Amino acid sequence: MAANFAALRSKVELALAGRVVAPFNYRDRQEVVTVSSGIPEIDSLTGGLPRGALTEIFGPSCSGRTSLLLAALSARTAQEEACALIDGGDAFDPHSAEAAGVELRKLLWVRCRNVEQTLRATDLLLQGGGFGLVAVDLSDIAPRLVRHVPLDSWFRFRRAVEDTPTILMLLEQESNAKSCASLGLRLQAGAAGWSRMPVEGAADYSRLPGGWLLEGRSARGEVSRSRAQKGSAGYFRGGSAAEPRVASAGIFKTRIDWDFFSLPIAAKRK
Amino acid sequence: MAFAAIHVANFMVQAVLRAEGEVRDRAIALVDGTAPLINVVAANDAAWRAGIQLGMAQTQAQLCGVEIRRRSRALEKAAHAALLDLGWSMSPRVEDHAQDTILADLAGLNSLFGAEEDIAREFARRAAELRLRVHVAVSANLEVAVHAARGFAGITVIPEGEEARYLSGLPVQTLAPSAEALETLERWGIRTCAALGALPVLELSERLGQEGVRLQELARGAHVRALVLAEPAEILEEEMELDDAVEDLEPLAFVLGRLLDQVCTRLAARALSAAAIRVRFDLGDAFEKEEPVRGKNATATAAGVARVETEAATVAKTYEKVLNLPVPMRDSKMLLKLLRLQLQADPPPGAIVKITLGADPARPRTTQHGLFVPNSPDxxxxxxxxxxxxxxxxxxxxxxxxxxxxxxxxxxxxxxxxxxxxxxxxxxxxxxxxxSGGDGEPAAGRRTATGCRIFRPRLAARVELREGRPAKIFFRGLYGRVVTASGPWKISGDWWRGDAWQQEEWDLEIQFDGGSAGVAEHMLANMQVIAPVREAKAHMHASLYCVYYDGACRSWFVRGMYD
Incomplete structure (x- = not known):
């Protein structure tokens, strides 16, 4: 019996040689290394994004998933890390990304057309390795299609980034990775922030039919799964979508205080 | 000062065998000429033993049971280039003496490779990596080294002052005399260098002229000249002609792999990498097209109808592909994978009869990793x-x-x-x-930028205005009530060009109406990437969209969604 077991063990080890180091050795769970998500409120809620693990961010539209993605990309590229975005719905906006502080030259953007392409591209990128953050954006894919992705795909992704410094971030509408995710974060949209335009010194604006300015909106984040901590909730203030309506092609001139408005849209429309 | 002569014996055969490594030990005879006069021009030892003779007709050679190969000047050119690379791999001063022989200056190489014999061995070892079998001779005299390499097999090191003694046993043919001189020497019974060297100079000059004097100097090892330096080639090329035209890419992978191996070995020999790989395919005759040509040759017939002469207009019969590399590479397996991927995406339009593969040499990539530098993909x-x-x-x-x-x-x-x-x-x-202890931490109090998701292609929308502001919006089968609107933000540009644009942008907070849910669900059920709109409606919370009125086409569109 013992001889058979030893023979079987050596046979398995031989088959896995070069791919798995010591498959029968006990692997102690390593300490999770986390880095900033780029949003202080999320960091205090989750402890940061774990390296070498799958982070799942899900929620309805306008719940701040893209804002969180851009914040994370901005933080990682600021650290000179190469990042990759596998865009399942081809919805990424380079303008708002650059306005959010993402260094675009350090971002590999893969524009996919469907779930199959997205999963295949993720496999290829994770096999290549070396990226600080790999984000898989399935936000624009219908949930019924993402639900059909077999669980072993998420498990394979998790295993691919294990023991690497890569952060694998999955964005979707519903949670699908389940136990394969080390961190699950549910986002919910809050109220939009609007403000009246400043009237002083802006005579032209007073004649405009739409006298409101979009400042942004808030979003609510809730940890649904975490290796480090159990279900807690917190809030973070979503980004300001307001913008100074800078004269584009010389049509408008404004005296609005630029600092009052957020950078992203300002940059988009300057 | 010493020089090494590196000679490839039976060069024509070795050039062919270099491309077909697996037939190296079999009897091979090379034929050349135009049908029906195709004769044997070279053969290896196994073929000689099988009865092959020079000048034998191809049909006769086939009866000897040897494998027949066509002489390939392209392969000879590649083998010669490889031979030069061998020289440059060890010495910066190389002379291109002949197609099968090069000379290398060994000055300063002792500290790197040891004694002259060790240097010669290193040349032979590196030549084997390039799939060439060479004879190496080292001498202080250039011509002596050349003749010794041609006359003696293996490695020969000739001490200074003993050149004449070493050359004495070699036949005079080694000195490459003219046919006339050789005939005269044979008539005199002069067959070795020793016999030629013993002849009186004056009488030899009277009978054979300056050539006789030069041959005698060569035979005595007394001819002195300087090294003529060769310039390294800017592009390393390897060629292969295929016996039969190949249309599929898969069988070509084997040939491309072999050519890449050879190019990478040559690059390695010169301590270089490839900045780009260039592949040129010569396509077969099937790719020629006949096109009617009108013009000068058109003549009027009695019926007044122009006669069109058709000429065979050969369109481009080559197909080129350039693989530009982001960093210099020398890994042939990696290059083969990249080349295959590129060829699969854009395959040649016809059957391939010849492949020429070249590499643009560049200095190898040097990297210095640091403890504090973030990891990045290889x-x-x-x-x-x-x-x-x-x-x-x-x-x-x-x-x-x-x-x-x-x-x-x-x-x-x-x-x-x-x-x-x-x-x-x-x-x-x-x-x-x-x-400073930072790790990309956002500054306290800094607000997060709002992300925007773009709809590609843009979504057409129908907008109802009330007092000049959007009040209701309809797109993708959904009705929405505008809760708050910000705009219009008029933008335009490129008015001096044909594709001028003019838009009025609005930021809208839209509450989707549940009343149209039935119709909308039916429309959306079969669509794939409509999740944002559909799901926004399902959650019945107000969503933020950026819509615009396109002044050029007088229509409304949804640009994207704030998320």
Whole structure:
């Protein structure tokens, strides 16, 4: 019996040689290394994004998933890390990304057309390795299609980034990775922030039919799964979508205080 | 000062065998000429033993049971280039003496490779890597080294002052005399260098002229001249002609792999890498097209109808592909994978009869990793990954986005993604951040930027205005009530061009109406990438959209969604 077991063990080890180091050795769970998500409120809620693990961010539209993605990309590229975005719905906006502080030259953007392409591209990128953050954006894919992705795909992704410094971030509408995710974060949209335009010194604006300015909106984040901590909730203030309506092609001139408005849209429309 | 002569014996056969390594030990005879006069021009030892003779007709040679190969000048050219690379791999001063022989200056090589015999062995070893069997001779005299390499097999080291003694036993043919001189010498019974060297100079000069004097100097090892330096080639090329035209790419992979192996070995010999790989396919006759040509040759017939003479107009019969590499590479397996991916994406339009593969040499990539520099993808593996992804999603759908210098909304270009960071800059930045204890932490109190998701292609919408402001909106089968609107933000540009644009943008907070849910659900059920709209309606919370009125086409569109 013992001889058979030893023979079987050596046979398995031989088959896995070069791919798995010591498959029968006990692997102690390593300490999770986390880095900033780029949003202080999320960091205090989750402890940061774990390296070498799958982070799942899900929620309805306008719940701040893209804002969180851009914040994370901005933080990682600021650290000179190469990042990759596998865009399942081809919805990424380079303008708002650059306005959010993402260094675009350090971002590999893969524009996919469907779930199959997205999963295949993720496999290829994770096999290549070396990226600080790999984000898989399935936000624009219908949930019924993402639900059909077999669980072993998420498990394979998790295993691919294990023991690497890569952060694998999955964005979707519903949670699908389940136990394969080390961190699950549910986002919910809050109220939009609007403000009246400043009237002083802006005579032209007073004649405009739409006298409101979009400042942004808030979003609510809730940890649904975490290796480090159990279900807690917190809030973070979503980004300001307001913008100074800078004269584009010389049509408008404004005296609005630029600092009052957020950078992203300002940059988009300057 | 010493020189090494490296000679490839039976060069024509070795050039062919170099490309067909597996037939090296079999009897091979090379034939050349035009039918029906195709004769044997070279053969290996096994073929000689089988009864092959020079000048034998091809049909006779086939009866001897040897394998017949066509002489290939392309392979000879490649073998000669490889021989030169062998010289440059060890010495910067190389002379291109003949197609089968080179000379290398050994000055200064002792400290690197040891004694002259060790240097000669190293030449032979490196030649074997290039699939060439060479004879190496080392001498202080250039011509003596050449003749010794041609006359003696293996490695020969000739001490200074003993040149004449070493050459004495060699036949005079080794000195490559003219046919007339050789005939005269044979009539005199002069067959060895020793006999030629013993002849009186004056009488020899009277009978054979200056050539006789020169031959005698060569035979005595007394002819002195300087090394004529050769210039390294800017592009390393290897060629292979196929016996039969090949249409599929899969069988070609084997040939391409072999050519890449040879090119990479030559690059390694010169301590270089490839900055780009160039492949040229010569396509078969089937690719020739006949096109009618009108013009000068058109003549009027009695019926007044122009006669059109048809000429065989041969369109381009070659197909070229250039594989530009982000960093210099020398890994033949990696290069083969990249080349195959590129050829699969854009295959040659016809059957291939000849392949020419070249490499643009460049200095190898040097990297210095640092403790505090973040990890980044290995450039070579990344290139392969990107090539595979490009095959999956298309070349235009992968890369690094770059904003263009325009105000036109949504304009950007896709650039090639490079993982090679400015290391000095990266190290400096990372070092500073570590020194300050930061890890990309956002500043306290800083607000997060709102992300925007773009609809590609843009979504057409129907908008109802009330007092000049959007009040209701309909798109993708959904009715929405506008809760708050900000705008219009008028933008325009490029009015001096044909594609001028003019838009009025609105930021809208839209509450989707539940009343149209039935129709909308039916419409959306079969659509795939409609999740944002559909799901926004399902959750019945107000969503933020950016819509605009296009002045050029007088229509409303949804640009994107704030998320």
């Amino acid at each position: 450039p070579e593996r990344l290139e392969l990954t990107v090539a595979r992804l490009a095959k999956l999603v298309g070349n235009t759908n992968i890369g690094s986005p770059e904003l263009t210098d325009t105000h036109r909304p949504g304009e950007f270009r896709m650039n090639r993604f490079f993982s090679q960071m400015n290391e000095t800059k990266a190290r400096g930045k990372a070092g500073k951040k570590l020194a």
